[in-house]
Amino acid sequence: MVGGSLFIKLVKQLLPLKWKKQLEETGDIGRFTIRFFREFWRRPYEFREVVRQCFLLGYKSFPLVGITTFIIGLVLTIQSRPTLERFGAEAWLPAMVGISIIREIGPVLTALICAGKIGSSIGAELGSMKVTEQLDAMEVSGTNPFKYIVVTRIIATTFMLPVLVVTGDAIALYGSYLGVNIGDTVSFKLFYQQVFESLEYADALPAFVKSFFFGFAIGLVGCYKGYHSQKGTEGVGRSANSAVVVSSLLIFIIDLIAVQIADFLGIT
Amino acid sequence: MESVLEIKNLNKSFGSNHVLRNFSLTLYKGENIVVLGRSGSGKSVMIKCAVGLMKYDSGSIKVLGQEIKDLNAVELDALRVKMGFVFQSSALYDSMTVGENLEFPLRRNRPDLRKSEMDDIIKETLDNVGLYYAINLLPSELSGGMKKRVGLARALVLKPEIVFYDEPTTGLDPFTSSEISKLMLEMQNKYNTSSITISHDMYCARITGNRLVALIDGTNYAEGTFEELQNSEDEKIKTFFTHGLGKRK
Numbered sequence A: 001m002v003g004g005s006l007f008i009k010l011v012k013q014l015l016p017l018k019w020k021k022q023l024e025e026t027g028d029i030g031r032f033t034i035r036f037f038r039e040f041w042r043r044p045y046e047f048r049e050v051v052r053q054c055f056l057l058g059y060k061s062f063p064l065v066g067i068t069t070f071i072i073g074l075v076l077t078i079q080s081r082p083t084l085e086r087f088g089a090e091a092w093l094p095a096m097v098g099i100s101i102i103r104e105i106g107p108v109l110t111a112l113i114c115a116g117k118i119g120s121s122i123g124a125e126l127g128s129m130k131v132t133e134q135l136d137a138m139e140v141s142g143t144n145p146f147k148y149i150v151v152t153r154i155i156a157t158t159f160m161l162p163v164l165v166v167t168g169d170a171i172a173l174y175g176s177y178l179g180v181n182i183g184d185t186v187s188f189k190l191f192y193q194q195v196f197e198s199l200e201y202a203d204a205l206p207a208f209v210k211s212f213f214f215g216f217a218i219g220l221v222g223c224y225k226g227y228h229s230q231k232g233t234e235g236v237g238r239s240a241n242s243a244v245v246v247s248s249l250l251i252f253i254i255d256l257i258a259v260q261i262a263d264f265l266g267i268t
Numbered sequence B: 001m002e003s004v005l006e007i008k009n010l011n012k013s014f015g016s017n018h019v020l021r022n023f024s025l026t027l028y029k030g031e032n033i034v035v036l037g038r039s040g041s042g043k044s045v046m047i048k049c050a051v052g053l054m055k056y057d058s059g060s061i062k063v064l065g066q067e068i069k070d071l072n073a074v075e076l077d078a079l080r081v082k083m084g085f086v087f088q089s090s091a092l093y094d095s096m097t098v099g100e101n102l103e104f105p106l107r108r109n110r111p112d113l114r115k116s117e118m119d120d121i122i123k124e125t126l127d128n129v130g131l132y133y134a135i136n137l138l139p140s141e142l143s144g145g146m147k148k149r150v151g152l153a154r155a156l157v158l159k160p161e162i163v164f165y166d167e168p169t170t171g172l173d174p175f176t177s178s179e180i181s182k183l184m185l186e187m188q189n190k191y192n193t194s195s196i197t198i199s200h201d202m203y204c205a206r207i208t209g210n211r212l213v214a215l216i217d218g219t220n221y222a223e224g225t226f227e228e229l230q231n232s233e234d235e236k237i238k239t240f241f242t243h244g245l246g247k248r249k
């Protein structure tokens, strides 16, 4: 125990200041996460607020997610066609695009869009509540702001992101269907048949599961950054900004870890 | 007399910045204490410790007989319902209208009330501060003085026993601030509260304060009635009056 703390002290001495801050922040986020899970189980469950946040954060992101995934589905299809044609494999177009959308592009693109839209709005909202003492005001009027503000938002993003991903996937596939139809005519039914015949359970499941983690990361980072906002309006801007940067980065890291785990479990 | 708030030897520091040093103060039932002190002397820190928003390093704070430090989250929340807090910055919830700002604490703490009963309480409280007409406005649509009055109304909506006012008149024009001071006095009599007011405003201190406390160097440097402190020979205390009163009236 003593040796351990000595070691930590030594490391602290040797590390450059910037790294020290980074490590401290990682520790803080860890504590924040633990606090989330502790408060998650405690009453009151704030069900109404969770539903309201699902609407505000999730439902209102549908248009943006819809437009971007539609365009990506369409563009991806158009751009893949020449390559496949060179190998005489145009017939594989729906299958190939379908797999890339479901496995990777759908979840990651949706998560990144949401990191931008939801992450920044949570960061800015909580940040301004923090610096204008609204969180304190809530606390003195007998409402735990961590429970009422933070926990509800993290739950909302965690459960809304998979919903957004599934919808985004469907819209991207529709975009892809239109893309296929530019070159030749395929009926809607045939297109979907081709996509789903090539898809396996193992393609969809890891993608679906990792969406929950993406959503959790977006909510957590947005709330953490806002909740620990520095004084002043500049601090609010910085919270919103770093909420987007950190959660986008986390999405890629989670993606990387998810693919390793899926590989390890043999779900490929 | 029965005391409702007892602070004894309170210490609080931020790193090497030792803000409060053995600060003590007792608030009796029905009394209003005005705390004077220079900017940055730790007045806000002191009342934030009293409502449990900040943890203190050592000493004791007893609110209505309960030691703040020993309470768990649930007990603290229960106690907080009996305390009102008017923030220096008003701290209104800016996504909610004026009415919803008042409804929030009611809805959260008084689940026994019906919607119509809540509406009655909200109407009555807003009427008291003269802002019933603004019930559907958002905080961004209010002037500074109106915000302070809504802050006051929100702190009173649960009919607390103790109210903390953090600079309720700072940043307002003399006319509005004297109006707010009168309003505070009126509310104190009407709701029968005990209170601690932080203020630099000598008019406010004179009309609302039964007793004044000078917070200097982190301690309770001097206390007494307005006249007692005004006639003090101490240089540090004189400055409050020469600088404060000179500007008003």
Ligand SMILES: Nc1ncnc2c1ncn2[C@@H]1O[C@H](COP(=O)(O)OP(=O)(O)OP(=O)(O)O)[C@@H](O)[C@H]1O
Binding pocket: B014, B017, B019, B037, B038, B039, B040, B041, B042, B043, B044, B045, B046, B088
């Ligand atoms: N959260 C905090 N972290 C670090 N230092 C703080 C914090 N809050 C207050 N302080 C410090 O404590 C001291 C007292 O601050 P406080 O806000 O109580 O002053 P004040 O007496 O209310 O002044 P004012 O009249 O300007 O409101 C200041 O030096 C301030 O820098």
Ligand SMILES: [Mg+2]
Binding pocket: B043, B044, B045, B088, B166
């Ligand atoms: Mg202050």
